[in-house]
Amino acid sequence: MAAKYLIRLDDACETSNLDKWNAIEATLDAFGIKPIVAVIPDNQDETLTYQGKNLGFWSMVKRWEEKGWSIAMHGYQHRYHYVDRRKLLFPFYDQSEFGGLSVEEQRLKIKNSLRIFRENSVEPTLWVAPGHSFDEVTLSALAHEVSFRTISDGIAYAPYMYKGFNFLPQQLWRAKKKSFGTWTVCLHPDTMSDQAIADFKRDLAQQHMQGKYISLNDVEFMGRKKDIVSRLFSFYFWTRYRLVNLIKN
Numbered sequence: 001m002a003a004k005y006l007i008r009l010d011d012a013c014e015t016s017n018l019d020k021w022n023a024i025e026a027t028l029d030a031f032g033i034k035p036i037v038a039v040i041p042d043n044q045d046e047t048l049t050y051q052g053k054n055l056g057f058w059s060m061v062k063r064w065e066e067k068g069w070s071i072a073m074h075g076y077q078h079r080y081h082y083v084d085r086r087k088l089l090f091p092f093y094d095q096s097e098f099g100g101l102s103v104e105e106q107r108l109k110i111k112n113s114l115r116i117f118r119e120n121s122v123e124p125t126l127w128v129a130p131g132h133s134f135d136e137v138t139l140s141a142l143a144h145e146v147s148f149r150t151i152s153d154g155i156a157y158a159p160y161m162y163k164g165f166n167f168l169p170q171q172l173w174r175a176k177k178k179s180f181g182t183w184t185v186c187l188h189p190d191t192m193s194d195q196a197i198a199d200f201k202r203d204l205a206q207q208h209m210q211g212k213y214i215s216l217n218d219v220e221f222m223g224r225k226k227d228i229v230s231r232l233f234s235f236y237f238w239t240r241y242r243l244v245n246l247i248k249n
Helices: 018-031 057-066 103-119 136-145 194-205 228-248
Strands: 004-012 036-039 070-073 150-152 160-162 165-168 182-187
Touching: 004 018, 018 194, 036 057, 057 070, 070 103, 103 136
Parallel strands: 004 036, 004 182, 036 070, 150 165
Antiparallel strands: 160 165
16 A cells, blocks of 8 residues: 555644644645644643634634544643553653543543534544543543544554544654555644745655645545554554653653
C-alpha cells in the first residue's frame, strides 16, 4: 500500500491566532486538502490565549465543517491534572484532562463538550485527546456519550481496531517521505512561525507528495487489530522515546 497522508490541526479555540489559522487554511485550500481539525469547545488553558476572544469562532468551525474538513472533539477545556503516564494508552506526558478520572467524571466532561458543539450546530466526527493523554476509561466514557467511533492517535503503520474504536495513527509532526502506510501529520498553527508556515507550503508542493494527501473520508477502516509490522514499529517508537527522555533527564 503506497503511503498516504492526513493533515491534523490541533488546538483550534476561541483565542487562537486567527492570522496564522487563516494562513494555514488558505494553504490547504490551495492544495485541495481537507484536514482534521481538533477543536477545544471551552478553552480554559491560558497558554493557548494568543488573542482576544474571537466572536466568530464557531461560524469559522461551521465553515470548515461545510467544506468537508473533519471536526474532532479535542477534549473539553484543555485543563490538565497530574497522572502517571504509565496508566495512559499513549504515555507521552504525566498530565491529562481525562486520564485517571472516574468514568462518571469523564462522561460529564464529554457530555458538556458535545453540548457546546451542538449548541453551535457542529457535529464532531472523531476524538483527539489533549496531549494524547487518555486511558481505557475514556474509551468507555466516549462509548456512552458519543456516536462516533474514530480516534486520531496511536503509533502504527495503518488504522487498527481497539476496544470497539477505529484508531487512526498519528505519528508525524512534519511530512516525511514514506514508502507505505497511513500517516497523520499533526500541526499546531498557533505556534508556527512564518518560516514554518512557508516550509509547510513547500512540503505540500513537493512533486513526490502529489496525490498522496487524503481526508478522513478516504480512510479505509478494516476493523482489524494492530498487525505485527505496526506492533514492531510501536515498540521501536516507544523504546526510542523513552531513551531520548532518559538522556534529556
